Amino acid sequence: MSREQVGHFIRAIAQDNPAPETELLYTDAFSLLVAVVMSAQATDAMVNKVTPGLFAAAPTPAAMAALGAEGIGALIRRIGLWQGKAKNVAALSAMLVEQHGGEVPRERTALEALPGVGRKTANVVLNVMFGEPTMAVDTHIFRLGNRTGLAPGRNVREVEDGLVKRIPPELLRDSHHWLILHGRYICKARAPDCWRCRAEPWCNYRDKVMTPPLRA
Numbered sequence: 001m002s003r004e005q006v007g008h009f010i011r012a013i014a015q016d017n018p019a020p021e022t023e024l025l026y027t028d029a030f031s032l033l034v035a036v037v038m039s040a041q042a043t044d045a046m047v048n049k050v051t052p053g054l055f056a057a058a059p060t061p062a063a064m065a066a067l068g069a070e071g072i073g074a075l076i077r078r079i080g081l082w083q084g085k086a087k088n089v090a091a092l093s094a095m096l097v098e099q100h101g102g103e104v105p106r107e108r109t110a111l112e113a114l115p116g117v118g119r120k121t122a123n124v125v126l127n128v129m130f131g132e133p134t135m136a137v138d139t140h141i142f143r144l145g146n147r148t149g150l151a152p153g154r155n156v157r158e159v160e161d162g163l164v165k166r167i168p169p170e171l172l173r174d175s176h177h178w179l180i181l182h183g184r185y186i187c188k189a190r191a192p193d194c195w196r197c198r199a200e201p202w203c204n205y206r207d208k209v210m211t212p213p214l215r216a
């Protein structure tokens, strides 16, 4: 896909969500960081069911560290991988208190040094909280990058680098949300709704589904 096509594609899907936001519930950088750590292999909807209770019990890094892995685990058992997530949230909260004055750092290296925080989580926090034009590649964006021709890549880093390089700079920050929402609701994994996709004229996918499914 040419850079011009990429620009048309992104502008087209932006029409579905002119002011996009993450679907995770959060109130500040700390609650966003914790929610994103919780969202690994769990849907945002599922994470949103457990985080309000967790943040009510422990609204700050100090309170979360004091609650500890056991206390956190008791409140998040409904989400996948809860034991590992509880340990990571307790440990990253303690590290925020000990090394960052209880604040979430805005540098990538400091973020990625926190337990349970990888490049994708750091990219989401930098984008949503600190306004940086990062591209967190999740399963939807990885599929879209390859399927449509936006940014083909063998791994998430290649897709991330391709998107950052090719998306017009002024569209890059919000593109993270536009692409996730497009992948979640229209360019779905099994059968994309190409028949109602605004970006269809610029998409290179060979097996487009141009007929709506029959309803019983």
Ligand code: SF4
Pocket: 147, 148, 186, 187, 188, 192, 193, 194, 195, 197, 198, 199, 200, 203, 204, 205, 208, 209
């Ligand atoms: S035309 Fe189909 S495959 Fe291409 S982006 Fe739209 S939904 Fe996805």
